[in-house]
Amino acid sequence: xxxxxxxxxxxxxxxxxxxxxxxxxxxxxxxxxxxxxxxxxxxxxxxxxxxxxxxxxxxxxxxxxxxxxxxxxxxxxxxxxxxxxxxxxxxxxxxxxxxxxxxxxxxxxxxxxxxxxxxxxxxxxxxxxxxxxxxxxxxxxxxxxxxxxxxxxxxxxxxxxxxxxxxxxxxxxxxxxxxxxxxxxxxxxxxxxxxxxxxxxxxxxxxxxxxxxxxxxxxxxxxxxxxxxxxxxxxxxxxxxxxxxxxxxxxxxxxxxxxxxxxxxxxxxxxxxxxxxxxxxxxxxxxxxxxxxxxxxxxxxxxxxxxxxxxxxxxxxxxxxxxxxxxxxxxxxxxxxxxxxxxxxxxxxxxxxxxxxxxxxxxxxxxxxxxxxxxxxxxxxxxxxxxxxxxxxxxxxxx
Amino acid sequence: xxxxxxxxxxxxxxxxxxxxxxxxxxxxxxxxxxxxxxxxxxxxxxxxxxxxxxxxxxxxxxxxxx
Numbered sequence: 089x090x091x092x093x094x095x096x097x098x099x100x101x102x103x104x105x106x107x108x109x110x111x112x113x114x115x116x117x118x119x120x121x122x123x124x125x126x127x128x129x130x131x132x133x134x135x136x137x138x139x140x141x142x143x144x145x146x147x148x149x150x151x152x153x154x155x156x157x158x159x160x161x162x163x164x165x166x167x168x169x170x171x172x173x174x175x176x177x178x179x180x181x182x183x184x185x186x187x188x189x190x191x192x193x194x195x196x197x198x199x200x201x202x203x204x205x206x207x208x209x210x211x212x213x214x215x216x217x218x219x220x221x222x223x224x225x226x227x228x229x230x231x232x233x234x235x236x237x238x239x240x241x242x243x244x245x246x247x248x249x250x251x252x253x254x255x256x257x258x259x260x261x262x263x264x265x266x267x268x269x270x271x272x273x274x275x276x277x278x279x280x281x282x283x284x285x286x287x288x289x290x291x292x293x294x295x296x297x298x299x300x301x302x303x304x305x306x307x308x309x310x311x312x313x314x315x316x317x318x319x320x321x322x323x324x325x326x327x328x329x330x331x332x333x334x335x336x337x338x339x340x341x342x343x344x345x346x347x348x349x350x351x352x353x354x355x356x357x358x359x360x361x362x363x364x365x366x367x368x369x370x371x372x373x374x375x376x377x378x379x380x381x382x383x384x385x386x387x388x389x390x391x392x393x394x395x396x397x398x399x400x401x402x403x404x405x406x407x408x409x410x411x412x413x414x415x416x417x418x419x420x421x422x423x424x425x426x427x428x429x430x431x432x433x434x435x436x437x438x439x440x441x442x443x444x445x446x447x448x449x450x451x452x453x454x455x456x457x458x459x460x461x462x463x464x465x466x467x468x469x470x471x472x473x474x475x476x477x478x479x480x481x482x483x484x485x486x487x
Numbered sequence: 488x489x490x491x492x493x494x495x496x497x498x499x500x501x502x503x504x505x506x507x508x509x510x511x512x513x514x515x516x517x518x519x520x521x522x523x524x525x526x527x528x529x530x531x532x533x534x535x536x537x538x539x540x541x542x543x544x545x546x547x548x549x550x551x552x553x
Contacts, residue, residue: 370548370549373545374542377541377545380496380500381535381538383500384500384534387500387504387531388531390507391511392507392511393507393524393527393528393531396524403517
């Protein structure tokens, strides 16, 4: 456009006039954004800043107050669509969109878009239950994203401390409404997700208008939350509000207090539970010991153990029995022998000469014991032994 | 006896039960029976010591908690 060099530079007026000429040739376009600042100056002009709804980018917009009149008064963070043409101000080299028409994006339209986005993300599976992860039982650090000095922040912190006094927070106070909210909440979420000590992240804000809560349904924020590995608890607005963040979060808390209850256990309850478990262990072990003691007692009470003398007495009885038997056996043997002897003696007696001698006969024997049967053969002087029925004597042969 | 302390409760109890059975069976000689009985008494004592010890430990652990 210009031939310039360090020796032959273009003056500011030439450059800015050239830009103006270029910008002026641009036609009007439709732009959607959120109005964040609105200054109605005297002199019939109004100035405002039109912010992108998910990124930290904005345009300066101006219009006649009459253009603004049909949508006045605009609520805070109003979503608008403007028909505007860019204008270049040569005096300070700034670009401003000159709006010829401003339309507020109605709640109905926003709801319809939200519904469509919800459908789309659901189809992608971002809200599916198998994506949800369990909250930690006891997190090392709790990440908390909330507005500055808000009740929501206090509710979470106080309730969590009450339940678990040693709870540690990593708090990020951010803008929680308007277009800046998406940017700041996203930045805080990215930061807390990167902190390895943060085991769970709570995103909270109190109730607000539909528009106030819109950042928590922003597509880029929802996708970022879905990517987070750290479990997320959302506690946005009231029960009836259902920002998409609730759907992608691992747990949807009804209130900031509920979020606090979810992220830390109740210390009193934990102590009571542990006590109960201890009691159960104690009773169980005691029952085992009692059972075993009973087993041992039974074994010790068995006759062989309780009365070990049985061991000896049974054997003593056995011994006595054997002795008796042996005694009895021996006695009868003697009887038998006695009878036998008596018989023999009787027989002996029947053979004895006594009875003959009793009748007056005597037996004459020689000194060698032989009986004299033939008296004629006796020589004089021979000694004789004469046995009578009673007693005996000696004699000498005369002839 | 110190070595006996190392016998586990279950090992002592099972051996005691076996001894009582063989004593009741009555097939062992007197000398053997005496030895078995002595061993049985020893085992019963070990078992009792284990159980008493366990109970004392439990009671000691329970007291400060209450």
